Amino acid sequence: MGLVSWIWFWYVLVGFIMGGGAVIIRNLLRSSQLKLVWYEWILMIISYALFLFMAQTFIASFQEFEPKAAWFSVIFIGIPILLIAVVLFRSLKKRYTKKLNS
Secondary structure (H helix, E strand, O other), X not given: OOOOOOXXXXXXXXXXXXXXXXXXXXXXXXXXXXXXXXXHHHHHHHHHHHHHHHHHHXXXXXXXXXXXXXXXXXXXXXXXXXXXXXXXXXXHHHHHHHHHHO
16 A cells, blocks of 8 residues: 655646636736736746746755755745846836826
8 A cells, every 4th residue: 555645736736826826816907907018927937937936846855855956936036026026026016106197
C-alpha cells in the first residue's frame, strides 16, 4: 500500500489564489470603470504566468527535497513579479487620477 501524496492540494491552492486574484482585479477595474490598455494586458498576463511558474518551481523544489532552491526561486522570480505589479499599479493609478480630474 502506497502513501497518498498531497502535492495536488498545493496546486489547487495556487489555482484558487490566482482565480480569486483575477476576480478581485476584474471587480476593482469594473467598479472604477477603467479598461486595460494593450500594454497593461501584456503586463498582467506576464505577471500571472510568472506567478504560476514561481509557484510550480517552489512546490516542485520542495518535493525534490531542495528547500534552498525553492526559496531562491521565490526571490529571483518574485522580485520581477513585484516590479511588474508596481509598474501596472502606477499606470492604472495615473490613468484613474487623470480620469477623475477631467
